[in-house]
Amino acid sequence: ADPHHAAAQEALARGDLEAAAAAYRAGLTEAPGDQDAALGLARVELFQRVATIDAAALRARLSADPDDVEAAIMLADVLVARGEVETGLTRLVGVVRRTTGDERERVRAHLVGLFQALGDAEPAVAPARRALAAALF
Template sequence: MPDTLGGLRLAGAVPLDPKPAPPPPPVGRPGAGPAGAPAGAPTTGATGPVVVDVTEETFNDEVVARSMEVPVVLDFWASWCGPCKQLSPVLERLAAADGGRWVLAKVDVDANPGLAQAAGVQGIPAVKAVVGGRIVGEFTGAVPEREVRGWLDQLLSAVGEMPGGPAGAAPPPHLAEAHDAMARGDLDAAASAFQAQLAETPADPDAAIGLAQVELLRRVSGYDAGWLRQRLAADPYDVEAGLAVADLTVAQGDPATAFSRLVELVRRTSGEDREKVRAHLVGLFQALGDGEPAVAPARRALAAALF
């Protein structure tokens, strides 16, 4: 997949916590299509509906299984999110226009917090492309329609270049089990399945990346962002707070900033603290994989800081 599939991030995103009280639900117009779509717009394609609402109970069928046939684009949204109201109609309109070349799966983060956590969503609207049961690209925020169109075109082009398209070889059983567990938000089961795959195939990159992502999600779920930032304000070189804030920054879709801060922390520390920061940074590289554009320059910066 081209690196640029993951290149759009945090363009006007709204953090998930805290959030304002939800407004009353909008009243739909008779005869209208999905929210924001013109009346009468097609919502089905050759493979079925092109816009679907997804819950934790239907995720496996509507997203994982469907992504074996066509790309599925996840739209994480909430009724109180202003930028979501700008982006969702654009996605729905483009899905209808493409007539089933890809499926838009809409996830209400308030009703399905486990799905948002499993996907590492920290700000919305968050859009993630799933092919063959795996997230292959993403962006966050209400970006202009022309940029969304370009991102989709890159996704569809990349899928067309894959042997067998989305319906390629099924993942090994342990990886399939891990992906299902991630979809349910069961991080412990996902970790066990990834570890089982690594026990059988120690060099499996998907399992190694998956396990690193689970560990990142586990850490982030226990952080108090406000308290951590207060600690850093008091001491910019507080190692423990710096590592935790880097995790949060990566989870929010800004790995370049997180990596830059940790490289600077490597420069400013020594001994055990320096090794702790270095190891943490390498772990974040592992969680994102070499396909993340920010990883390669950060590796070079880390090497320069160490030597």
């Protein structure tokens, strides 16, 4: 077993996201092609992003302004982290459909990052990729 993976798993068991991220980063420094470490790091970074987010406040922001791209991205992160993967990805694809220019690119890039964090084994990823491609073209 890779010692960096083991250290990351131990840190996660303690709830120490910073140490887990550091262990995955160290592993990637030694083995840049380590897909498991890249996936683990992407997931830890997702959990770090949502650690202090108030989902109810985000929903209120989106109720007041459905085009609030920042709130939409943050709510999608929360949903994905909670296991509501299909809902989170579908919401962001909808934002891609409604936006243009830099905002659209920002949401697209964030979606791609979520796809990477979830991995291809996640059942919701393939349909969301197809929906994103359809929304873009």
